[in-house]
Amino acid sequence: MPPRKPPRWVQWTVVPLLILVPIGYVIISAEQSRDSGEEKQQQAAATTLTHLWPTKVQRRIYEVTIPSGSDPVAYLETNNWASSSFYVQFRTNQGGLDTFLAQYGKSRSALADADVTVSPKQARTVRWTFGADRRWAGLKLKQHGDKPDHNITVDFSDTDHPVVYVVSTINFR
Incomplete structure (x- = not known):
């Protein structure tokens, strides 16, 4: 007996998830990386006291x-x-x-x-x-x-x- 083909709704659910999840991960990672650089740049450019605990x-x-x-x-x-x-x-x-x-x-x-x-x-x-x-x-x-x-x-x-x-x-x- 040949393998059964999955229902069509499974294909329409799984295929987009296989594409969208990695793309979402890349977008989130890029945004976090960008934010980190901006924060460090602001700290390096500071000319007055920063009212926080230092690292x-x-x-x-x-x-x-x-x-x-x-x-x-x-x-x-x-x-x-x-x-x-x-x-x-x-x-x-x-x-x-x-x-x-x-x-x-x-x-x-x-x-x-x-x-x-x-x-x-x-x-x-x-x-x-x-x-x-x-x-x-x-x-x-x-x-x-x-x-x-x-x-x-x-x-x-x-x-x-x-x-x-x-x-x-x-x-x-």
């Missing part, structure tokens, strides 16, 4: 661990031939500040009172202002080799929720 890769490269529960968080990454800098600002609590400093092997006692370690040029880049009416403390960490240097400034005006300003710089020379 895990950025935090790992620049060795900046933001304590969980910090809010708000903002960042900016700048690059040129000689160096790359990563600017991060976040509000945390006392425990978060201790955790943050501990990642560098430091404690609050390492912060110098009334010391703003972010340079005026760095502050202008992200439009940070460090007025005399606030309670500042800071710390500079120089590292050897290809490790990033850190300028850390903390605003203790609200002692329960200090604001941390970090500039992590990798020099290529």
Whole structure:
């Protein structure tokens, strides 16, 4: 007995699905790929702080661990031939500040009172202002080799929720 031919409605259903499903997949993939590129282009062109958490890769490269529960968080990454800098600002609590400093092997006692370690040029880049009416403390960490240097400034005006300003710089020379 010869094989039975499938009903006509099955042919009219299966054949279009065999064509449309792969085409739909290609269209969706192309759109996602396009969106990804536009988002990365916008981030690279940013000239002001982005009010989001930086990516895990950025935090790992620049060795900046933001304590969980910090809010708000903002960042900016700048690059040129000689160096790359990563600017991060976040509000945390006392425990978060201790955790943050501990990642560098430091404690609050390492912060110098009334010391703003972010340079005026760095502050202008992200439009940070460090007025005399606030309670500042800071710390500079120089590292050897290809490790990033850190300028850390903390605003203790609200002692329960200090604001941390970090500039992590990798020099290529």
